[in-house]
Amino acid sequence: MSAPEIRKVLLVDDEPDIRRIGQLSLERVGRWQVVLASSGAEALTLAASERPDVILLDVMMPVDDGPTTLARLRQQPSTADIPVVFMTAKVLAPEARRWRELGAAGTIPKPFDPMTLPDDIRRVLAAAEEGP
């Protein structure tokens, strides 16, 4: 079973530079429609209104961090089923395991390569589809 077709991505990161680079990558390399959010709260609103096919969520953000935002997304019926991929500059194996248990599809390490970011997202989603 292949991953569902991606048309729209919600990118959540508190760093404006990274939002901009991610946007360019997803738009120009992935040819996806991109919605940007700069905080967990904004992500909750946009996820509900925009219904993206996947959410790319930074882990370390002020106020609500990535895992907290994920838990909120899961509680909201309209966003509960949207796949979430974490992005982080600090990957430790035990943490990555915990995030998967929270319902994340997977993790993409920072720094990501904008030329391969869309493929990386597809690969993470496909692996999550295949099984735990």
Added chain:
Amino acid sequence: MIVAPPHPREEARLHALADAQLLDTPPEAMFDDVVRLASYICEVPIALISLVDRDRQWFKARVGIDADESSRDVAFCAHAILDDSGMMQVEDARDDPRFADNPFVTGEPWVRFYAGVPLTIGDDDLPIGTLCAIDRKPRRLTPEQTEAMHALARQVVRNLEIGKAARRTVALNDELQRAATAQQASEARLRALVVANPDGMLRVARDGTVLDRKVARDRAIMPDPQHMLGRHVADCLPPRLARLFVQQLERTLASGAVHTLEIQELVDGQPCDKELRFVASGPDEALALIRDVTERKLGERAKDAFIATVSHELRTPVTSIRGSLSLLEHGMVGPLPEEALEMVRISRTNTERLLLVINDILDLEKLSAGQLDLSLRPVEPARVMKTAAESIRGMAAQAGVEVVVGDCAGAPVLADEARVIQVLNNLLSNAIKFSPRGARVDLSAEPGACGRLRLCVTDRGPGIAPEHHARVFERFHQVDASDSRERGGTGLGLAIVKSIVEEHGGVVGLDSAPGRGSKFWFELPCAGAAVKP
């Protein structure tokens, strides 16, 4: 007159004489009695116990003459000690060419008759002198008198032997006393050392029984020190520590080397770090010195946290820089003039290099913080070797180096597969970097020490001088300072290799010499043999 030749074993004989410790000693009643008895029994005016020294004869006991000694040249006894019939008898010295013109015959004491029994001592029966009877008129000894002379001579010899044994006993006793005194002094020094040392101490037998203990200020790991003696460590130490303790004990006794164990225990809810140093204190026992290192560890952890934060703060801007450059380089934001593109490429490749350093520092930070979280499973060595070689093929092709994977019939190792591949990748990329174009790099496996499997990466590069061998595994150590610039790399790769391998309970090593290439190897415990704490 004929002077007696030296004894055939003269030096050994003189040695035996010196060993008897009789020469020039005061008179002793026992020997005086013997010569008196000899004189009575043989009915002669003169009887002597004469010791034949290098140039003289000296009388240990005498009756009938006043002199203590005489020259050996004129001594009858010098001839008597050469006689192997048991007794030399001269009936009338005037008729014997050896003695006819001897001054003791032609003058005082006018010797005519002489009978001497050699006094032979030791296992070699060396004659050190004689018991002799002398008369001023010619005669013979009766068979009874001859027998009595032999009996008296035996008494003298037996007495000498008893004296020698007694002296040996006294010497031995002195030596024992000296040793006992030295031992007492040494024990006192040792006690002072133990008391002065703030560390706790456990002396444990091979089977884990506590033989002795000294408790340091805290009771972190010895909660009930009063009741430890004679008990197994598993019954008196916290369970995890007891398990590790027994492991280190076995390692220490097997290798004879000092082994160190670091452990954290909770004491009243506070983390408490201990360092245990194991050293063999006998063939079947070891000493564990227990030191509190909580403060040191707090410092190390603060440093590690600092490094982690710095690394994270570095990665975030690098993500933006590298991302922008990559988009620019690939024309995602419009075409660039050729020279601008070249500058972008230079910036991008240098960002990659910066990133490598940051990643390596993060890896080392995780390793030193014990956060590596190894997932240990039986790993087929042949598979990881193939995977590692495959993943580095691009780099090898670029450098014109061939990576050859050798046969591997080795048993599975107990390891974290991804980490083993990381180790192999590090070693392979080093080997490739230092190989001349067209050379080959071999990846092979062979049996290692202590039931481990050894994985080897062999190159035909410039090789490494022995003085650098110990240091190549240190952080940021480069054999040649220009290496990092010319060949890329952070100087952290081998430090990471060492940390990962040691985290697995393995060892790393290097065989290399200038001009003969390098063989880097590491050993991992086999899946069947290893038990991970």
